[in-house]
Amino acid sequence: MTKFLPDYSGPFEPDFSHEKLSREALLKILKGNSNYLRRLDATWYVTIMKKCGNDLAFECDTEIWEKFINYELDTVCETLNIHGNDVATLIKAMQATPWMWVHNRTFELKDKNRAVITYRDCQTLLHLEKEGTERWDTICHALERRLFELTAEYFNPKIKVTALKLPPRARGSDICCQWEFKLEE
Amino acid sequence: MMELLYDYSGDFDPSFDHSKLSKEGLVDLLHTYSDYIRRLDGHWYLSVMNRCGNDTAFACDTEVWERLVLYELKIARDLLNIRGDDAVAVAKVFQASPWFWMYRCGIDLKSRDHLIITYTSCPTLFALEREGAGRERQICVDLEMKIFMKMAHFYNPKMKVTALKLPPRSGPDDICCRWEFKIEENK
Numbered sequence: 312m313t314k315f316l317p318d319y320s321g322p323f324e325p326d327f328s329h330e331k332l333s334r335e336a337l338l339k340i341l342k343g344n345s346n347y348l349r350r351l352d353a354t355w356y357v358t359i360m361k362k363c364g365n366d367l368a369f370e371c372d373t374e375i376w377e378k379f380i381n382y383e384l385d386t387v388c389e390t391l392n393i394h395g396n397d398v399a400t401l402i403k404a405m406q407a408t409p410w411m412w413v414h415n416r417t418f419e420l421k422d423k424n425r426a427v428i429t430y431r432d433c434q435t436l437l438h439l440e441k442e443g444t445e446r447w448d449t450i451c452h453a454l455e456r457r458l459f460e461l462t463a464e465y466f467n468p469k470i471k472v473t474a475l476k477l478p479p480r481a482r483g484s485d486i487c488c489q490w491e492f493k494l495e496e
Numbered sequence: 497m498m499e500l501l502y503d504y505s506g507d508f509d510p511s512f513d514h515s516k517l518s519k520e521g522l523v524d525l526l527h528t529y530s531d532y533i534r535r536l537d538g539h540w541y542l543s544v545m546n547r548c549g550n551d552t553a554f555a556c557d558t559e560v561w562e563r564l565v566l567y568e569l570k571i572a573r574d575l576l577n578i579r580g581d582d583a584v585a586v587a588k589v590f591q592a593s594p595w596f597w598m599y600r601c602g603i604d605l606k607s608r609d610h611l612i613i614t615y616t617s618c619p620t621l622f623a624l625e626r627e628g629a630g631r632e633r634q635i636c637v638d639l640e641m642k643i644f645m646k647m648a649h650f651y652n653p654k655m656k657v658t659a660l661k662l663p664p665r666s667g668p669d670d671i672c673c674r675w676e677f678k679i680e681e682n683k
Contacts, residue, residue, distance in 0.1 A: 315519075319592055320577035323584045323605055327591040330523055334500075336576070337522040341514050343571045344529055344594050350567055351533065351560070355540040358556045363548060371543040379539060383532070390528045391521075392505035399508045406512045407504055409529045420508055 345412035349434060369449050376454065380461045383408065396467040398492050399423045405462070424494035427475065430487040436478055447478040451488060459490055470494045530597040534619065554634050558642065565643050568593065569650045581652040583611035583677050589647065609679040612660070615672040621663055632663040636673055648677055655679050 315333035329337060360368035384404055388394065393403050402418050405428065415432035430436075439446050456474060463470035476489035500518035514522065540560075545553035572578045572589045579585060587605050590596065590613060600617035615621075624632040641659060648655035661674040 318575070318577040319572075319588055320579065323587055324591075325603065325605070327588070329526055329592075329597075334519040334522060337519060337526060338515055339575045340571075340592075340594075341522060341526060341529070343575045344526070344533070347564075347567065347571065347594055348529075348533060348536065351537060351564060352540075354560045354564055355537075355556065358559050359544055362552065362556060363544075367547060371540065371547065375536075375539045375543050379536060382535065386528050386532060390503070390524055392503035394505070403504055403508055403512070407514070409532055411513060418510055420510065 342412040345410055348409055349413045353435070353438070365444075365446065365449075369454075372450075373454055373457070376458055377461065380458050381465060384462065384465050397423045398426045398466075398470060398494050401463060401466045401470065401492060402426045402428070404466075424496075426492045427489060428492070429476075429489045431485050433487040436480075436487045439478075440480075445479070451478050455488070459492075463492060467494060469496070527597050530594055533594055534598050538620070538623070550629075550631065550634075554639070557635075558639055561639065561643055562646065565646045566650065569647060582608045583655065583679060584608050585651045586647060586655070586677050587611050587613075609681075611677040612674065613677070614661075614674045618672040621665075621672045624663075625665075636663045640673070640675075644675060644677070652679055654681070 315336075316331050317333050317336055319327070319332070324331070329340070332340075356368050356372055359371060387404050387407050387409075391403075391407050393400060393407070399420055402420055406418060413434050414430055417429045417431065419427045419429070421427065435450065436447060439450065452474075456472065459472045463472050471493050473491045473493070474488065475491055476486055478488060480487065498516070500521070501516050502518050502521045504512065504517075509516070514525065517525065541553050541557055544556055569589065571594075572592055576588075576592050578588045578592065584605065587603050590601065590603060598619055599615055602614040602616065604612040604614070606612065621632055621636060624635060637659070641657065644657045648657050656676075656678050658676040658678070659673070660676050661671060663673060665672065
């Protein structure tokens, strides 16, 4: 029986590939990559913001993500064989996004056409709160809403997105934001 | 025992996360998300370049990657336990990089202190060649050298990096680039 590696601390293997790692090791890498992605995206934003100002950084961010969200959904749905045009399908794709390990979120599917997503822990918001410049007005209120609307439209243009709760958080609140996705026939 | 999923074509599972996937499912995801990382980075570069010009985009790219490569090396050390102070550690990091799936790359470990990496397929270079603006001279020559130096010095400050072959290529059959990592004691 093939023995899979828990990590790559052993000798160099000329034909190493990720298939040689155990499932647990692959899962650790996927989690690591999720955070890597967040850092990549955020480092670009902050670098541009410092050099050229927040308006330009936000303009780039919006342009990129308005295009990239469809690529992300294509990728997730194709790889994980997620198909359909109801809210349940949309939620499945959101659960499986490459960013999934960055946030602590709960998905409440009230029925196949209505769901509520609650972000209880969001590294981006934590960072913005520390920064203290209220950039959540653009990132969470404008861009996130736009991306959720595009996500909804990808599955079904009749799915409506409503923000139930947005930053700034009340002191002691454990909810970063909360969104409703509803298919209105 | 929990039944592992190859994909997520079944019913909605309120507690779904990647840990419910089989090993094959995880490998496929890693492969796919490797290209995702590359594309996201490329989109940021182009978006800045279109607004502020290539000089600003390249300055941002350099700053981003000088920081991010250290994080990538930390992931390799902490998650995959890749440690050491020789060229073997660098060879292993190349193999395990989140980007590795996107490239065809020969890793020739001559000895524990001497490594040669040959890229025979590189989507970044192919995109730059199609663009035709000559940006490979910055991305592949200046930036790549800085990143590889950071990688080498993370493991051993005595490790030297030499570009043995760089773009432009002589034609589609030519290799993309070739690099040497070498520790020369007492030099």
